[in-house]
Amino acid sequence: MINNHGIPMKGRNIHRIDGSTYIIPYDSRTKQCIYSVGRNYLNGLLLQESEKYENVERFFNHKLIASNLRKGFLSFQKTDTKEIVEVNADLIIGADGAFSAVRKEIMKQPLFDYNQKYIEHGYLELCIPPDSNGGFQMPPNYLHIWPRGEFMMIALPNQDCSWTVTLFMPFTHFKSLDNEDKLLKFFEKYFPDSIPLIGKQKLIADYFAGSASPLIAIKCRPYNVEDKALIIGDAAHAVVPFYGQGMNAGFEDCTILNQLFQKHHDDLAKILKEFSDTRWEDTFAISDLAMYNYIEMRDLVTRPSYLLRKAIDDVIFWLMPKVWIPLYNSVTFSTIPYTQCIKNRQWQDKVLNRSLLFLGTVTSAVGAFYVYKKFVGLS
Numbered sequence: 001m002i003n004n005h006g007i008p009m010k011g012r013n014i015h016r017i018d019g020s021t022y023i024i025p026y027d028s029r030t031k032q033c034i035y036s037v038g039r040n041y042l043n044g045l046l047l048q049e050s051e052k053y054e055n056v057e058r059f060f061n062h063k064l065i066a067s068n069l070r071k072g073f074l075s076f077q078k079t080d081t082k083e084i085v086e087v088n089a090d091l092i093i094g095a096d097g098a099f100s101a102v103r104k105e106i107m108k109q110p111l112f113d114y115n116q117k118y119i120e121h122g123y124l125e126l127c128i129p130p131d132s133n134g135g136f137q138m139p140p141n142y143l144h145i146w147p148r149g150e151f152m153m154i155a156l157p158n159q160d161c162s163w164t165v166t167l168f169m170p171f172t173h174f175k176s177l178d179n180e181d182k183l184l185k186f187f188e189k190y191f192p193d194s195i196p197l198i199g200k201q202k203l204i205a206d207y208f209a210g211s212a213s214p215l216i217a218i219k220c221r222p223y224n225v226e227d228k229a230l231i232i233g234d235a236a237h238a239v240v241p242f243y244g245q246g247m248n249a250g251f252e253d254c255t256i257l258n259q260l261f262q263k264h265h266d267d268l269a270k271i272l273k274e275f276s277d278t279r280w281e282d283t284f285a286i287s288d289l290a291m292y293n294y295i296e297m298r299d300l301v302t303r304p305s306y307l308l309r310k311a312i313d314d315v316i317f318w319l320m321p322k323v324w325i326p327l328y329n330s331v332t333f334s335t336i337p338y339t340q341c342i343k344n345r346q347w348q349d350k351v352l353n354r355s356l357l358f359l360g361t362v363t364s365a366v367g368a369f370y371v372y373k374k375f376v377g378l379s
Helices: 039-050 101-106 171-176 180-190 192-198 200-209 246-263 268-298 304-319 327-332 338-378
Strands: 007-009 011-015 021-025 034-036 062-068 073-078 084-088 092-094 113-128 143-147 152-157 163-170 213-221 229-231
Touching: 007 152, 062 101, 092 101, 101 229, 113 171, 113 192, 113 200, 113 268, 143 268, 152 268, 163 171, 163 192, 180 192, 180 200, 192 200, 213 268, 229 268, 246 268, 268 338, 304 338, 327 338
Parallel strands: 011 143, 092 229
Antiparallel strands: 007 034, 011 021, 062 073, 073 084, 113 163, 113 213, 143 152, 152 163
16 A cells, blocks of 8 residues: 555666766666655554554643653643643553653663764755646656765655655755855756756745754664663664665564564563664664765765676676675665674675785786786897
């Protein structure tokens, strides 16, 4: 159902400053793709699914204001009536986002490690509307990227044939574009082909309608308080959005928890402890990968060395698909743990470096041999 609603994107469509484009496929071997899915649609679908279960109750407009996690106690305030609602639970699972109220309570526990990082870049959303016939203005089955080294712009297709455009760049750049003239000159210099797509007046209106938002990455552990409370998803491991794995990692949390419930026969003490003891390594890994992928998207994709490495990876993957899986493919199109994806990439780097060293040595030796023969022949 989600795949039928989502728009498949089979690669990156890179926009040069001169307006020309080139495509970098995600998976040239098996043609796998990623999907652009509306968040509201997905949220609605999950709510509809929950209604199939009689033991699931849904409450909205409840703000967590106090808790005692060790005792399973929660106190909420209704945001519409200000009424206080108190609840006692056998298990509390906080899936309440990057600024989690449940995590804030866990931080009061001893031996809880916490690290948050705001990167120096922010983001601001713009929009490319449908064309005059109600269709897409650009080829829809790609993630469109305008990489510009220190910053970039991307565009994701929507069901109504519009595009959600996101500008990522340092906050200092956003602050410098403080009037219409500066904004238009900036876009004319770095994103000239986007101006007729967005429209000058819409660009100005959308840009100055809001302000750049920050991007945060969170690493913490443990994720549980005894057998009473647990955090998952962004509450446990918020990441920057550049690998598109934030929501996937949250769903993977649910899959792993389900497996642990079966493995330990609903023994919460064992389930929560094993989840905390093992899950953090992979969530730390995807956080690091997401940071790296920002550099790749805004800068490396324009470099010949990146394109050469991508071509080499694709050829070896085609020849030995079970032995050599490129990093992006292993992260996006497999259930290989994120830590193992990084280890595989490190092994691949070693193999290629040693191969290049060997070829360089052989080439030098052959060259030296021919020079020697020529020298001997002359003498």
